[in-house]
Amino acid sequence: MTAPLQFELTLNGARCEGEIDSRSLLVDAVRTLGATGARIGCRTGDCGACTIVVDGRLTKSCLVLAASAAGSTVFTIEGSTDPVTTTLQQTFIDHKGFQCGFCTSGMILTAAQALRDKPDLTDDDIRRALSGNLCRCTGYDDIVRAVRAAADRLLEKRGNTAAKA
């Protein structure tokens, strides 16, 4: 038997602690803690549905032992309320960037990271950034359009702010 591990992390701003089985994946742990926006698609690191942010780094949480994230600060889609993420959520609705929605939280968190890394990204940049997130409904074009629209909207907003300053 594996001895349970003492475990604590900060999930979406709330401190969580307790015992976990050392065999738990991080995606299992955050879902157990209520953050079910992290989805389990493949458990092989291919689909990206379990994407979350661990200590500021975009992470496929099925590739991480929960124990390895002890002490970390973790954000899932539920706790991601920054302007980049909320803009993306709106443009995904506007441009029908999803159908079944299973991949959407991973898509949005990945797109948000890509937009923070490079606010003026090209369509090629968008496709490359999202290449680790699979969608079996949309054929991707609407997702790329949604991210493009978010990029344009955020750049416009930033331009307006700069003009006022």
Add this chain to the structure above:
Amino acid sequence: VIARHFAYETPRDLGAATAILAAGGAGVAVLGGGTWLVPNMSLGASAPDVVLDTRHLGLQSIEESPDELLIGARVTYEQIKASALVRRHAPLLALMANKITGGLQITGQGTLGGSACYANPSSDVPACLAVLGARLQLASSMGQRDVPAAEFFTAAFVTARRADELLTSIVIPKCASPRAGYYKLKFSTGSWPIVTAACLPLSDGEKPGLRIGIGGACVTPVVFSVDMAAQEAASVEASVAAAATQSIVDEWSDEFAGPGYRRAVAGAIAVRALRACQGAAR
């Protein structure tokens, strides 16, 4: 949850880590970025008794000495991409990292050292390390040793690392030339490479030549040199293609490309890397 039980260890220093490896031997799996070990454990393909998580060992810096780059075993592809030192002194490695598939997450989680130790014939890393003349630094409770990349990869998914050893860093001789070419054949954007080719100008003084590394085509990477003295451009390409084809002895085949395929395309892929190298001057 992973089905099989295992002990989870997070040593705080190298001494503690090598002691765990010395005690547990082949039953210990070293956890780096997790992109291989964790899914293999989820699938039951890997069933270690002990998982040694290297997260508190550092091993994440990129440093230089006068002649070499020292890359920590836990350095990710994203760190390679962002490193000015790597771009200046090992441009091939930057080219390779920029073409790793799997999206932002995989390039941020996967590590150079992890890929080297996993030694998947289809990975980009082994052939690049071999053609760069890299050395892999291994630590154990017995001491430390350096293994040249050409001797490190011994078979598909097998390396010269003993079960009691831990890869700590990868040493890469600084490249004198800013030129490097990298080309890989794959059948879709997110696919594993079928064959990779890396091309570097030879650095030994006045004799013009090329060093070429072929990955993905054999169970281990192959490296060969081509003399360019007194050769027309067309005949250099023909020499490279012929040497590449000839180098494919222990051919790798899998569900992506059956027996004979990789040998058949190796020459053409090597020539594309050569052209990329000749076209690329920073």
